Amino acid sequence: MTASPGSPPATTAAVLATRAGGPEVLELREIPVPVPGEGELLVRVAAAGVNFIDTYRRSGVYRIDYPSVLGSEGAGVVVDAGPGTEGFAVGDRVAWSDAPGSYAGYVVVPAERALAVPAQIDLEVAAALPLQGLTAHYLATSTYPIRDGDQVLVHAGAGGVGLLLTQLAVARGARVVTTVSTEAKAELSRAAGAHHVINYRELTDLSAELPPLVRAATEGGAHVVYDSVGKDTFDASLASLRRRGMLVLCGGSSGQVPPFDIQRLNSSGSLYLTRPTLGDYTATRAELVERADELFDAVLAGRLSVRVGARFPLAEAAAAHAALEGRRTTGKVLLLP
Numbered sequence: 001m002t003a004s005p006g007s008p009p010a011t012t013a014a015v016l017a018t019r020a021g022g023p024e025v026l027e028l029r030e031i032p033v034p035v036p037g038e039g040e041l042l043v044r045v046a047a048a049g050v051n052f053i054d055t056y057r058r059s060g061v062y063r064i065d066y067p068s069v070l071g072s073e074g075a076g077v078v079v080d081a082g083p084g085t086e087g088f089a090v091g092d093r094v095a096w097s098d099a100p101g102s103y104a105g106y107v108v109v110p111a112e113r114a115l116a117v118p119a120q121i122d123l124e125v126a127a128a129l130p131l132q133g134l135t136a137h138y139l140a141t142s143t144y145p146i147r148d149g150d151q152v153l154v155h156a157g158a159g160g161v162g163l164l165l166t167q168l169a170v171a172r173g174a175r176v177v178t179t180v181s182t183e184a185k186a187e188l189s190r191a192a193g194a195h196h197v198i199n200y201r202e203l204t205d206l207s208a209e210l211p212p213l214v215r216a217a218t219e220g221g222a223h224v225v226y227d228s229v230g231k232d233t234f235d236a237s238l239a240s241l242r243r244r245g246m247l248v249l250c251g252g253s254s255g256q257v258p259p260f261d262i263q264r265l266n267s268s269g270s271l272y273l274t275r276p277t278l279g280d281y282t283a284t285r286a287e288l289v290e291r292a293d294e295l296f297d298a299v300l301a302g303r304l305s306v307r308v309g310a311r312f313p314l315a316e317a318a319a320a321h322a323a324l325e326g327r328r329t330t331g332k333v334l335l336l337p
Contacts, residue, residue, distance in 0.1 A: 008033050008042060008079050013337065014104035015317040016067040020060030023318035023325075031069070034101070034108045036082035041109045043094060047127035048102045049073035050320045050333040052253055058321065061256070070317070071102030071335070075117060075127035085111040093117040097130035097278065103317060105337040112285055115292045121299060125306050128160070128332035131278065133295045133306070134288075135250065136164035138281035140172060143274060144224040144246050148173030151218035153225040153240055155233050156253065157194055158185035158330045160309075165226060166192040167304055177217045179210070179233070181327055188307070188330055206232065211239035224248060231255035243269035250276060253327070307331030
């Protein structure tokens with residue numbers, strides 16, 4: 001249906017998970033364009049971010065109702081606004097990390113969670129920043145506030161969070177060791193500032209072989225390990241920490257970590273373990289905006305480089321999920337309506 005000038009159409013393309021399962025359960029369908037309510041913005045999506053949390057919801061790891069439009073992150077232009085959205089207007093460029101249904105041409109975004117995008121920042125770059133950028137920011141500044149001289153291990157160093165986290169950690173004075181799965185990814189990680197890169201595909205027993213390599217590269221063990229891989233790396237991550245070090249479990253791309261005996265934290269050197277989530281570090285509007293503004297400022301100043309590693313048409317969302325889960329991507333993966 002053709003929209004009148006300046007108004008949204010009646011329907012829009014969207015990607016739905018029809019049931020719990022693999023990428024094959026994703027379908028492109030035409031759905032009604034949502035109507036913004038109190039405190040909501042209707043946004044024409046320029047790009048939607050693809051994240052592991054989307055695969056968790058699609059597969060049933062995180063329970064949702066089916067069928068359901070996936071996605072929660074993106075950037076675009078406001079085309080309509082409900083009451084109670086002071087501070088935003090039609091035509092504004094915004095980004096967001098937590099608007100359900102973002103795999104679509106149009107999405108409703110709570111104004112309270114919308115981020116004003118500076119005019120100098122491309123909307124695709126803006127779409128790549130909210131979830132992974134905000135995650136990297138709180139990990140480096142709040143969950144474990146990295147200090148000058150800290151020894152840091154970042155798993156999946158060429159991933160979206162990994163590349164951003166490495167840059168933020170180096171800027172705070174850390175020595176950063178990363179793990180990757182290919183030499184091409186190792187080059188990307190080094191370009192982001194990693195001081196030492198380990199290709200874990202060259203190891204036959206990760207739990208036994210990785211910790212000695214990390215200890216050698218970090219002068220006795222990491223002060224903090226950021227582990228977004230989960231099940232496959234958890235044991236090695238614990239063993240790579242120095243006394244009173246912290247393991248930050250920030251994802252589970254290889255699967256969720258099973259229950260374990262917490263006495264291991266005691267016997268391994270009075271270690272700390274945390275499983276943070278973005279929502280708890282952007283719980284207020286003020287904190288959300290403060291973190292986002294610092295990221296946008298860093299991009300504009302050239303201190304933070306955002307890599308968009310893959311772009312897929314909205315209709316190829318299943319291929320995007322398969323590439324992400326197969327660890328065939330680097331940087332950010334975007335869907336383009």
